[in-house]
Amino acid sequence: MTKTPPAEPIAARKRLSTAEREQQIVQGAIRFFSDRGLDGQLRDLAKNIGVTHALLYHYFPTKQALIDRVYVELFEGLWKPEWEQILDDPALDAHTKFTRFYCDYAKAIFRRDFVRILVFSGLSDRYIPDRFFVLLRERLFPRLIRETRRHCGVVSRAKPSARELELLMGLHGGIFYIGLRRWVYEQAVHGAEASEHDETYICDRVQGYLLSVKDVLYAEKPAAKAAKTSRTRSA
Structure with missing residues (x-):
């Protein structure tokens, strides 16, 4: 008679700490919301x-509380103080500042969960993009406009104009x-395998912006230029 081998002992299920369980729920919510x-x-x-409904509510009594936590984890938590230090560094030129910032920023946002949750929220209550754009308007866009003006030799501390902001938003x-095509439309970025060419494309966009912005926004109008030339000649 063949003896049945003894059953393998069942590994004890690891008991998670409160912090670990909360993080498990948050990371699961990020994956879930990015899909659905x-x-x-x-x-x-x-x-x-893989948790009970009651346990989920124990950690997050409302759905909004969970969404708030996802926002902090995925959006607010990505912001690096070093980015502001790069943009504020007087020793760097505008091209270096823009490329260093955007190449590193792209690594943070070119994620499936970031892109898809931002878009999903924008199509529903706009809660997450509204909060995220407050952060951008306070900590990023004014710095980029300041550096744009310096690059073009414009001395001004005026509030960014609508035209300045719209060109910057381009x-x-x-x-x-690039992330939208990859994670929402699921279309390949031209010539790119995965993300190997992202930095090249970002550098191209920065170069295009800095080459054009002076002519688009800050070029002297013909009438003003003619008047200035006339005054110079008469003097």
């Missing part, structure tokens, strides 16, 4: 993560569009 959007039901989320949005 922010309208996904928490009961389905709990099942997807650069900023164009870079984000």
